[in-house]
Every structure is written in C-alpha cells, then in structure tokens.
Amino acid sequence: MLVTLRQIAKSYSSAGADIPVLRGVDLDLAAGETLALTGESGSGKSTLLHLIGGLDRPDSGRIEVAGTEITALDDRGRAALRRGTVGVVFQQFNLIPSLKIVDNIAFQARLAGRHDPSRAAALADRLGLTDQLGKYPEQLSGGQQQRTAIARTLAARPQLVLADEPTGNLDEDTADQVLAVMLELVAETGAGLLMVTHSERLAARMGRRLHLHGGRVA
C-alpha cells in the first residue's frame, strides 16, 4: 500500500479552545490509484492532505507513506520525504516568481537529485508550455501557471502526488484540460494521486472518492 492512515486525529487551538478537525480517519491508497477527497469547507480535507504530505503532524494515529511511518519522522526526515517521495500541487500554484518557467519546472527534480532535462522538456511539451519556458510566472495566465506547477511536481517523479484543489483558481474548461493532463501523466508514472476538490464533476473523473464530514470519513 502506498499510503496507509490509521485513526488520525488532529485539532487546532483557537481562542483558547481546541477545535477538532479530524476525528479518527482511516485511509488506504495503492500505487497507481487516483482518489478524490471531497467534503464541505472545514471538513478537514486540506488538513488530511497536509498530514499525508508531512507538512504537519497529527495529534494521534499513524501514517505510512511508501513504507515509511512518517509520524515518527523529525523535521529533517519529513523534509526528505517531501523532497523525494511526495509531490504537492497547491491551489495557489506557489511558483517561484523570480525563476523562469524552465527553472521552476526543474526546481523540485533538482532538489530531489533527479533532474532530467529531456523529461522536463517533454513534460513542458505535453502541458503546452514549450513557448513559455523563458518567461516568468507573472507573465503567464492562471491555467499556464497551474500547468507549470504540475510539471514541476511530475518532473521529480514522486511516488505520491497530492493535489490541493489544483483547479480551484481556473475556469471550467481550463480545469478540465489541466486535470486530464495530470491524470494521464500520473497514470504513465504509476504514481498514486490524492486530490482534494470541491467539484463533483472533477471528483467523478477520479478512480475512487472519499467524502469527509465532521472530521470523519462519511
């Protein structure tokens, strides 16, 4: 199993009180599988994604990613996991504004020590970014920026792709195109894909779907 979650609980402090966000979530994701994580705002979707990506720690429970129990890892170990095993696509793209598109695409692969210029070029071609490689992110449209973020993630060949509402900032047509390309590429690499989305339409295109409600799997 690529991802295994058991009895994950997480709460946040606000105004002196603990507000539970996740209350004992179990989840499994196999390699090559695509999973949509849906739920209303505040249901804990993004929190769950951050926990799986090693961006945050659960209060209790156990998370395994690619055979590593990440709940036992320190900051450095979780950073290594994000660098080498996991790829995150953010809703806000989070490109590096001072780097050209070509360098943004190569960035994570270089961090992981797996940079392959020919693969980066092929990804740019597949995502329709070849003509944009010499530009800076601010010179691209929202759809182009999100495709760059996807290329950056996939160029590093992660075993697990986590996507937090990757098409949330895009119009419907662009969102469909971006998701189609992402699904295609993930399928080619055999990586697992876990995508948080509000959209029923997009969730329906994923292999499996999990709905969160009140911090639990509904």
Added chain:
Amino acid sequence: MTRAVLQALLSHWLRSPLQLITLITGLALATGLWSGVQAINAEARASYGAAAAVLGEGSFDQLLPDSGAEIPLSTYVALRRAGWQVSPVVQGRLDGVRLVGIDPLTAPGDVGPVADDGAEVSEFLAGSGQIFGRAEVLGALPDTGAALITDADVAPGTAITDIGLAQRLLGRAGIDRLLVAPVQPRGIAPLETVAPGLTRRAAQGGSDIARLTDSFHLNLTAFGLLCFAVGIFIVHGAVGLAFEQRRTVLRTMRALGVPLTRLIGLMLAELLVLALVAGGLGVGLGWLLAASLLPDVAATLRGLYGAEVGGALSLRPIWWLSGLGIALLGTALASGAALWRLARMPLLAAGQGRAWAMADARGARRQGGVALGLLAIAAGLALWGDGLTAGFALLGAGLVGAALALPVLLGAALALGARLAPGPVAQWFWADTRQQLPGLSLALMALLLAMAANVGVSTMVSSFRQTFTGFLDQRLAPELYLEADDAAQAAALAAFLAPRVRSVLPLASVETSVAGVPAQLNMARPDPTYAENWRFLQSAPDAWERLAAGDGVLINEQLGRRAGLGLGDPVPVGADAPLPVLGIYGDYGNPVGQVIVTEALFARLHPGIDPLRFGLRLDPGAVPALRRDLEAWGLDPSAMTDQAALKAFSLSVFERTFSVTAALNVLTLAVAGFAILMSLLTLAALRLPQLAPVWALGLTRARLAWLEMARAVLLAALTTALALPLGLALAWVLLSIVNVAAFGWRLPMFLFPADYAVLAGLALVAAALAALWPAWRLARTPPAALLGVFANER
C-alpha cells in the same frame, strides 16, 4: 539541492535589482560613513601615539620647572651628579615646525627617532647633526646645515634632533623638561634637595594630547554612529522587504522538501556575501571620505587642541577589518529579526499574511511605550545627569526614543487629518497615507534623525560662531597690528608711533607651564582698551586696576579647567610669591592655556624678551594714512596687519574647523533622502493593487501621481515639524553638557530661524525629488497593468 535553493534565493535579487542596490548602497553608506570616521580617529590616534613614542610623553615621569621658566643646565648637571637618571628635552617652533631636541645618550627606552636607514647615534651627534621628521615637515624647515633624514614614524609636524643642535637653532640655553628613567639607582638624594625648583609629574600611560582629544574623537564617533544608524535603517528596510516578499517562496521551498536549517544557513550565507560586498564598497567609500576630510580634521585638532595630525591616510588593517566587521554587524542587526521570524515561521503559515512592515496595533502601542520610556530616561538624564557619558546617554536615549515615537505621532496626525478631510478624495488621501506609514516609517525615522542632527549641530556651530565673532570683536580691538624685525626697530617704531596714535599696546609671550600644564605667559600694558573690550567669565572687583598694579594675573578658561584654578587661587609665575587669579576670560579657539601679567612683571620675569609686536589704537579712518606713513618710515607692508584682515583670517580658521561636521551633516541628510527614495520605489511595486481601484473609480493616473508626491511631501513636512524641537533639544545637550565636557567651554545657545527654514525647505525638496521618480512611473503605468490587478483577483 543547495545549488537549486541558492539559485532560487539569488534569482530574487536579479529580478529585484532595485532592492539589491538599496541593500548594498545602504550598507555601503552606513559602513563608509562609520569607517571613514574611524579611519580619521585611527589616523589621529596613531599621530598622538607617534608623538608619545618619540617624545616619551606619557610613558615616563617628567621633571618640570615650578615657575614655568627654563631648567638651567646647572640643575640638570646637579641631578646627574646626584645619580638621577634623567634626560633633557628642549622644544620650540622653527618656521612653524615643532623642533624637539633630545639627548640620545641619556634618553630612556625607545625615546628618539626610529630610523629605518640605520642612522647611528654617532652620526646623529656628529658634524652639523641630523634632523629626523616626515618629508613634508623637513621640507618646511629653513636651511640649518644639518642632514635631513626622512622618518615616517616621527609625529606629524615635528622634527627631532640632538639637543645641542636644537638649542642652537632655537636660540635657547636652558632645558624645558627632564625625562625620568623608570629605574633609578637606590639611595639617590631626593628631588627637593637636589633641584628644589622642579616638580615630578608622574607618567599617565598615554599622551596628554590623546587624553585631551578623546572627547573630540568621541564626538566624531557619535556622529559616525548616527550616520551608521541612518544607513542601517535603510538596510533594515531592504532586508525586511526582501524577506517579506520571499515569504511565499520560502514556504514553497520548505513544502517541496528543503530543510529549514539548510534554508536558514543558505540565507545567512547570502547575507554574508552581500555584507562583505557592501562592506568592501563601504570601506572604499570610507577611505575616500576619510582622505578628503582628514586635512580639515587635522586643522580642527590643531585649532582646538594644538594636536598635530598627519594629513595623509595610512591603510591600517585594524581599520578595514573593523569596517567589514561593522558591515557584518549592521547586516546582522538589520536581518536578525527577519531571520528569527523565518526560523519560527510555521510551515503552513499564510504566505501573504503580513504585508511588509505592517505593524499591528499592539506592536504600535509597544513601540510607543518603549519610546516613552526612552524619552523619560532622557528627561531624567537632562535633569540629573552630569558629564560626558551622561550627555551621550541622553543623546542616545532622546534620539532613539524620538525616532520610535515618530510613527505613533504621525499616525495620530494623519488620523486627525482624515477626520477633518472635506471630501472623499481628501479623506482617501489621508487614510491611504496613514496606511503607507508602516512601510515608510523607517525612512522617515532616518529623515528625523538626520534633520535633528542637522538642526542640533548647526545650532551649536552657529551659536559658537556668533559667540566667536563677538569674542573677536573684543579681543581684536586694536585697529592695526605691527611686527618689528628686532628690538632696535621696535624701539624706533614705538617712538615714531607715540605722537600719531591713541595708544600702543606691546604684545609678547613666552611658552611656560603652570601647575604642570603647558601654558603661554602673555604681557599686557595697562590701557583702557582692555577694560573697555574684554569680558570676563568671572572676575574680582577692579581686576584690571589690580593687574596693572601687579597684584595678580588673568587666566583663560582652558587653563582654569585644566589646572583646576579658580578666582583667587595662587598661580606661580616666577621666582616671586604666587599671584592670585583676578579674572578668567573666554578664549575660544586657543588650544593652550594662557596667563596674562602686567608689562612690568613680564619684563622682570623675562628681561631678554622684547616685545616685537604691537597693537595700535587709533581712529579707524586714520588707518590708511598711518599705513602710508609707516611705509614711508621704512616698515615693510607685510609687517602691518589691519584688524579686518585679522578677523577674516580668524573666521576662516574657524570655518575650516567645523567643515567636518558640516560635511557629515550633508552626508547624513543625503543618506536620509536616499532612504526615502528607496522606500518609495520599493513601495511603488506594492502600491498598484491599492491604487488600481481608485483609478477605476475615476481618478486619473496623473492625479494619482501628484497625490503620491503630495503624500511624500506631507510626511516629510510632518517629520520636519517634529525634527525641529528634537534638533533644538539636541543642540541644548551639545552646548550645555557635551561641549563643556568635551571642549572645556560653555557657550550660550542662539536660535537661527532662517537656517531652520532653509533646512526644512531642503527636506521638502528632497522628499519631493525622491517621490518624483515613483510618481512619474505611476503616471506612465499602462492601463493594462492597472487592469491586471483585477484580473489577478480571479
């Protein structure tokens, strides 16, 4: 991984060259101003050190005559015969050069010239002798027949030679002082028995000049520190903005797997490189600054203290290393908080959560509290503090407190403006200006400090100037001054002048020491001129009458402070009983202590010294005619100096004395102007989203640009309004506390409203100029860019 992260970090500077220039320039300016001042101080101290090393000042005990007269050769011989290990020193002026004669055979330790060319003692003494000194000093000497040996280790303005040659060249027979070797034979007769007229003065571990000028250098250092602080405000702003703009990038990099320690390490390395580059530039800038200011500083030190400082700058490792050190320290100060925030920033913190330097209300209240605390400390020091340290602590607390209070006060003023604004545009203008305040506050603090320093220092200098001008009017009362070639010509001149002028005032002086303090003994002929013109700081009743009767002496303020003499205290001026101090007079600009005795007493004490200079009292309109008569009589025109020329010369010396502070003033103001420009330029990039909606609502780009300029001028005007009282407080501290401790003179404080108006005008013009470029860029912003703000909101 390291390469990729470094590329991402450095690419920020390539995409934001203005920020990089701001950072490097700010740090280079701060380092340059600081290290320039340090270079000047180091050069001056090295000169004092050289003087002390060569002349034994401060290193050895000395024997000095009680009366201030010379030590007879017989006394020296008696001491040597009694077993005292002492070495004679004689010194005097030869064509403006301080000529010091020593005895190399008896001189203790390292006293004497350190000749690189291996000159030996025998050569030093043989034939027509040798004179050691710096090249420029040797060049100023007349032809003496002695061999001139260039030696850069000899103190500036000084030439060293054998005592015999020095006595011959100076026309002296006696000895000025005796250096006492540290180790003396056991059982030697006590000094009181062998030489009762001599006083032993203990070595004080440093030269007199070094101690005397410490305060001046402290002043310079304080000014350098102020410049540095202004520069650091710029760096703080640039680093803060760079960190704030990269918050999202840093979070992204961490999310993509870059460990926090690696990220902080690389950012530290980035800052280190930037600091070293800027520090290197700053050290170069400091070098140029010091090289251009050093001649004026040397003139200042000569004018105020009689200290000789070389006019050429040496590249001292300690100086440039400390320059780089201060650049690193400045960077650490400016970026410490930003790095700390980065280290503590949660990985999932909102990337754009904090606008740059946007202080929250709690932060503003805290800053206001700290400001109040510092101002309270300053007030306490002003009321109860005493001495130089308290003065500088008061300056520091007052200036920093006022700078911290500035944003709070400006915020209140702008809030009031918004409440009183008549229309919607005006209301938006005031509210928007208030919103910009956090981003501009560092630059405005820099402006406040620079303006206050300008007002304070210029008030001090102008007050000094006004006092000095009045002082010159008192002291230079005679309408014409003459100088005779010799005693015979002097006597003939006196006879020629007697029927032609109201009075003839002979002038003569001799170098001496009073209570172990170097001083000048001057003569005064009883004449109403003195009583009518001179103003005492303190005096006994009928001081001039009693002086004329030979019942006492007058001393200048400097001597009073240095020798601890007050009114009525006895002053030993000769072999007779000491005479009481009848009056203490202000003597601004004179480096040495001075004692005035009546003409008769002077002649009795120094029968060999005939007055060769004369001050003449006559109707000012009759001066040209008298000059013609004197020329016809045979007096060379160069021997005549009229009062106006002398006053002009004295004032020119004075102006040069304070040209250093004037230059530092201008530089500080320029740095503050630069800070405003850079803040406005960096803010301009962030302004678009705030201005686009107002543009969309109907304000033209040109009007927005004008409003941007008006905003900068308004903020500068408000800052100037606060800088004026702060500057006057600074002037009061400088004049009433620091100056008294540093220079030994208490000066009255005058106000110069016209000067302040010009300064305020300059500040407003500087702010308008600084806003001009960003405003021009705004006026030319294409509508598409403004529309892009709305497009990005999708």
